[in-house]
Amino acid sequence: MQDGIWVDDQYYILATSARSARGSAVLKDGDTFAVFDSSGDIAASGSGEYGIYHDGTRHLSLLTLRLGSDRLMLLSSRTTTGNEVFGADLSNPDGLEQGAITLPRDLVHFFRCRFLNQGRAFERLRLVNYSGRRVSLPVVYNYAADFADIFEVRGTRRLRRGIALPQHASLDGVELAYKGLDDVVRRTRITWNPAPSSATGSSARFDLVLDPHETITLSLTIECAAGPWPDKTRDFDEAFAAVEERAREKERDYAVISTSNQQFNEWVSRSLADVRLMTADTQHGEYPYAGVPWFSTPFGRDGIITALEVLWLNPRLAKGVLRFLAATQADRLVPEQDAEPGKILHEIRGGEMAALGEVPFGRYYGSVDSTPLFVMLAGEYYRRTADLPFVAEIWPNIERALTWMSDHGDVDGDGFLDYQRRTANGLVQQGWKDSQDSVFHADGTLAQPPIALCEVQGYAYAAFRAAATLAAALGDGEAATTLTARATALRQHFEETFWSQELGTYALALDGVKQQCLVRSSNPGHCLFTGVVDAARARLVAESLMGTDLFSGWGIRTIGTREGRYNPMSYHNGSLWPHDNAIAAAGLARYGLTDAVMAIMAGLFEASLFVELQRLPELFCGFRRRPGEGPTLYPVACAPQSWAAAAVCLLLQSCLGLSIDAVEGRVTISQARLPDFLEHVTVRGLTVGAGGSIDLSFDRQAHDVGVTVLNRTGRVAVIITK
Numbered sequence: 001m002q003d004g005i006w007v008d009d010q011y012y013i014l015a016t017s018a019r020s021a022r023g024s025a026v027l028k029d030g031d032t033f034a035v036f037d038s039s040g041d042i043a044a045s046g047s048g049e050y051g052i053y054h055d056g057t058r059h060l061s062l063l064t065l066r067l068g069s070d071r072l073m074l075l076s077s078r079t080t081t082g083n084e085v086f087g088a089d090l091s092n093p094d095g096l097e098q099g100a101i102t103l104p105r106d107l108v109h110f111f112r113c114r115f116l117n118q119g120r121a122f123e124r125l126r127l128v129n130y131s132g133r134r135v136s137l138p139v140v141y142n143y144a145a146d147f148a149d150i151f152e153v154r155g156t157r158r159l160r161r162g163i164a165l166p167q168h169a170s171l172d173g174v175e176l177a178y179k180g181l182d183d184v185v186r187r188t189r190i191t192w193n194p195a196p197s198s199a200t201g202s203s204a205r206f207d208l209v210l211d212p213h214e215t216i217t218l219s220l221t222i223e224c225a226a227g228p229w230p231d232k233t234r235d236f237d238e239a240f241a242a243v244e245e246r247a248r249e250k251e252r253d254y255a256v257i258s259t260s261n262q263q264f265n266e267w268v269s270r271s272l273a274d275v276r277l278m279t280a281d282t283q284h285g286e287y288p289y290a291g292v293p294w295f296s297t298p299f300g301r302d303g304i305i306t307a308l309e310v311l312w313l314n315p316r317l318a319k320g321v322l323r324f325l326a327a328t329q330a331d332r333l334v335p336e337q338d339a340e341p342g343k344i345l346h347e348i349r350g351g352e353m354a355a356l357g358e359v360p361f362g363r364y365y366g367s368v369d370s371t372p373l374f375v376m377l378a379g380e381y382y383r384r385t386a387d388l389p390f391v392a393e394i395w396p397n398i399e400r401a402l403t404w405m406s407d408h409g410d411v412d413g414d415g416f417l418d419y420q421r422r423t424a425n426g427l428v429q430q431g432w433k434d435s436q437d438s439v440f441h442a443d444g445t446l447a448q449p450p451i452a453l454c455e456v457q458g459y460a461y462a463a464f465r466a467a468a469t470l471a472a473a474l475g476d477g478e479a480a481t482t483l484t485a486r487a488t489a490l491r492q493h494f495e496e497t498f499w500s501q502e503l504g505t506y507a508l509a510l511d512g513v514k515q516q517c518l519v520r521s522s523n524p525g526h527c528l529f530t531g532v533v534d535a536a537r538a539r540l541v542a543e544s545l546m547g548t549d550l551f552s553g554w555g556i557r558t559i560g561t562r563e564g565r566y567n568p569m570s571y572h573n574g575s576l577w578p579h580d581n582a583i584a585a586a587g588l589a590r591y592g593l594t595d596a597v598m599a600i601m602a603g604l605f606e607a608s609l610f611v612e613l614q615r616l617p618e619l620f621c622g623f624r625r626r627p628g629e630g631p632t633l634y635p636v637a638c639a640p641q642s643w644a645a646a647a648v649c650l651l652l653q654s655c656l657g658l659s660i661d662a663v664e665g666r667v668t669i670s671q672a673r674l675p676d677f678l679e680h681v682t683v684r685g686l687t688v689g690a691g692g693s694i695d696l697s698f699d700r701q702a703h704d705v706g707v708t709v710l711n712r713t714g715r716v717a718v719i720i721t722k
Contacts, residue, residue, distance in 0.1 A: 024038065030280045034116060034121060039071075042060060044061075049294075057186055064143075072091065075089040076088070108127055108130065118234070119223065119225060121222040122219070137208045150349075164176075170199060176189075189223040190204075190221070260679040260680040275306065285324060305583070308376075312653050326397035330344075338421055340408040344365070371409065379465070417457065431456060441511070455527055458494075468481075504544055525587050555578070555607070557574055557576050557622040558622070575622045577619045582604075594657075616641075618634070656672050656683075671722065696718075
């Protein structure tokens with residue numbers, strides 16, 4: 001890093017100030033997203049991430065609405081429940097001229113409506129004059145485009161940039177453009193209806209006159225493109241209808257959850273809306289992008305885990321994730337991308353810096369866990385849907401992934417998946433905790449590669465078991481037997497090597513000389529999730545996870561408070577991540593440790609009550625819960641973030657003990673429990689295989705949970721175990 005700071009992690013996200021006290025709003029559609037303040041402005045004085053972005057580049061860095069030079073007064077603002085549309089109610093401030101009030105405040109109502117569609121931002125401004133006299137209103141839009149790469153916005157300084165091209169401004173519209181060092185011309189075009197009174201490359205002025213109780217409407221369209229303009233531009237109404245229809249289509253893919261607790265319902269509703277918001281239509285199917293603003297792009301690990309979290313409610317998402325990752329699977333050795341044959345994607349980036357190789361993430365494979373997770377998701381998808389033709393379609397990709405696990409994933413041949421980056425520009429740490437200082441020994445010394453993380457061995461175990469099931473379903477009994485044996489051997493080797501009697505749980509990792517990293521961490525929660533943990537040790541792992549070192553009151557911290565690098569304000573060394581907790585809860589439920597599941601569910605639900613829109617961010621700080629206070633926010637956390645949003649789905653599934661086996665035509669409910677704040681839960685529209693579906697009702701009783709089948713289509717068996 002430059003500009004007066006030095007940080008070892010070259011992909012550190014710079015935070016120079018707290019987020020705006022006015023709050024912020026987010027819209028997203030495909031490869032386009034917008035972050036702005038609660039009045040709808042993208043202001044130079046606002047948060048550094050404000051802007052309208054397209055394909056990894058900020059296409060608009062300033063957009064303010066003014067009455068002359070005065071800022072309008074914010075009455076209220078909101079984003080629709082489904083995240084499609086932003087709206088803000090504003091009014092005029094007192095208009096002063098030579099010390100006298102010429103226009104008293106609150107006489108003119110401004111309603112600002114905005115949404116995104118196909119690389120465009122559409123805005124409609126409606127003005128209503130509630131006074132008894134004619135008023136003259138100089139409405140001014142100010143705008144600018146810095147065409148900053150997302151990594152520049154994050155804080156990376158570049159030695160060279162491209163050039164700003166001449167502005168073109170007229171009453172028909174304005175075009176701002178930039179030619180990058182990659183020779184791509186990135187453009188922003190702003191058009192109006194009706195035309196303004198005057199327009200320049202930085203502002204447009206509308207001199208409006210409203211009679212008493214008259215309404216006037218203005219429309220603004222902001223188009224973003226890298227290269228030529230799209231052939232056709234939709235108008236506001238046509239684009240709005242398309243957005244509404246697509247939102248309805250996405251919503252129909254999900255089963256419907258309703259409960260006795262309205263606040264919980266709102267958490268679920270917002271969370272599923274956020275998952276749908278983050279889900280983009282790609283040429284290979286739907287894919288949940290990771291998070292706004294820093295990770296609004298496909299990430300392998302994030303997409304897989306999000307798909308696993310919502311799998312019981314919407315298996316279609318998992319199919320899109322699997323097909324996308326199969327299509328982007330590495331097919332050759334490319335050291336500068338950490339790519340090896342059969343390896344599954346870490347991330348894909350658009351933008352100038354990725355195109356030039358200034359960052360390695362144009363197409364980057366530096367994840368040790370995305371490959372076994374891919375195989376694991378394929379197995380879970382088959383169990384959930386019985387979709388054998390699709391499994392047959394991606395089976396060659398699964399085989400290549402398994403070959404990578406054998407040939408490349410085990411760097412030093414010790415039987416464990418481990419990692420060591422091939423490029424100096426790549427990620428040092430390649431598990432989900434990928435900060436450069438996230439894997440260390442008890443004294444704080446950083447572990448040296450190749451590094452084998454405990455949870456990754458769990459993913460590998462689950463991958464071998466899943467692949468064995470798929471091989472058997474496809475008629476390859478010999479492969480199924482071999483894969484089952486590999487899973488069994490790995491589990492035994494894992495228990496012998498990773499268990500720490502001193503910690504009473506599994507070591508975080510093994511370093512390059514096979515020394516255990518004796519650090520209490522949340523990672524063993526993922527081991528529970530995969531089933532690699534010996535049942536006799538599961539309770540000890542639970543006691544570690546739920547002890548005061550790791551459990552903050554809101555949830556499980558990434559590492560314990562007594563560890564050498566513990567810092568509750570760090571990204572990975574003491575913070576609290578919702579998805580991490582949801583995975584741990586699912587693991588605890590797998591071993592029947594339901595008291596811990598209830599505690600995690602309660603902590604995260606109560607945390608949701610303190611955050612804007614009940615939108616759980618990517619992570620919280622890991623401070624101990626204090627009575628009467630909410631969780632401490634992390635300054636540059638993504639919100640919305642896909643696997644954080646999807647966490648409530650996996651949490652609720654863990655409480656209900658619900659699993660679906662479409663191959664057997666069976667829904668199993670094992671040791672269902674409801675937390676104290678839920679008396680009743682209904683789940684409608686759970687699909688089971690190609691033609692089955694079921695509606696279920698859960699009611700908390702004195703010492704049990706009653707389960708009622710409300711509706712059943714097709715041959716679906718329901719098995720309840722206490």
